[in-house]
Amino acid sequence: LYDAASMGTVFEYKADWQINSGQLHPKAGLLALGGGMEARDVTQTEQTEDCFAILIYDAVQGTLQDLIGGHIGPIHSLAWSPNGTALVTGSEDGAVMLTRFDEIVNKYQFK
Numbered sequence: 001l002y003d004a005a006s007m008g009t010v011f012e013y014k015a016d017w018q019i020n021s022g023q024l025h026p027k028a029g030l031l032a033l034g035g036g037m038e039a040r041d042v043t044q045t046e047q048t049e050d051c052f053a054i055l056i057y058d059a060v061q062g063t064l065q066d067l068i069g070g071h072i073g074p075i076h077s078l079a080w081s082p083n084g085t086a087l088v089t090g091s092e093d094g095a096v097m098l099t100r101f102d103e104i105v106n107k108y109q110f111k
Helices: 038-042 102-108
Strands: 018-024 030-036 054-056 061-070 073-078 085-091 095-100
Touching: 030 073, 030 085
Parallel strands: 018 073
Antiparallel strands: 018 030, 030 054, 054 061, 073 085, 085 095
16 A cells, blocks of 8 residues: 555555455445466465455555455456445456445444
């Protein structure tokens, strides 16, 4: 995450695979990141659990809050709904996934 004014790094988010897309939550200070292991590499490794998961970070603290699975290929695009209660992701597996965030909505008390 970069500060636009200073062009300096605010946080560096870590993942065990390539990140292809990210978006800040419209209200709650969360960051969703999507990507994944290259599909051609999946058969050559034992670490395939969560390799196509959506990463949800607390953008302010820089801490990982959640891993959300569902795709079986790298995620190439994602977007929060305008009110922040859902996240849509598009993947190389040909699927578009809509994830509702009722628990996060309650935890962060969006207004």
